[in-house]
Amino acid sequence: MVDLDYLDDLDGEDLTLEIVRLAKTEGAKVALRSAMELCADKKAPAQARASAQRAVLQLAGLLDRRDRGSDLPRDLHEMNGEELREELARLSERTRAVRARHKRRPDDVFD
Template identity: 40%
Template sequence: MTEDAEEAQRELLHRIQTEGVRVAYETALAVCRDPKAPAPAKSTASATLFRVAGYFDRKDQSPHKEPHEMSPEELRSEIKRLSQLHKRRPPNIFE
């Protein structure tokens, strides 16, 4: 690839990552808000927005449980996780 072609590709990629992303986002929102848009289009647009927002990529797919909803094993596990998290945090000058 020549230098001119590489430069053109870099410029195009920059425009896609800036202008293109904005247009795609606005278009997806417009489809979701359009009362006349067909259901499949709304479904695709909303799924795209959720995917980009990271809702489909969460590692923990289970909803957060309150302590009173946890089993004894889940409580032990959560206490252990929080204790380890507490040990790793920087010291607080007010403690």
């Protein structure tokens, strides 16, 4: 089990970003493991198995986003010009915020 006590020290965007990171890493591993076990469990109710199977296929990208009814952002190659400009602005702002929180030293090797 993952210790989440350190989340109490975060707030705002830092907390949101950490929750998303955890969901995409630890949460995804736990969810996939659980879904795969449920898919293989012959004693599980058919509806539960079907739901788990669909979740695995979605995670693998084998079902169309429209099928999912998902709010996930579209891939860059699916965006029009305006959507690309909005995504660039969002990422630029996020980069500025991260840099402001983690000011580099002048002698940083990555400068």
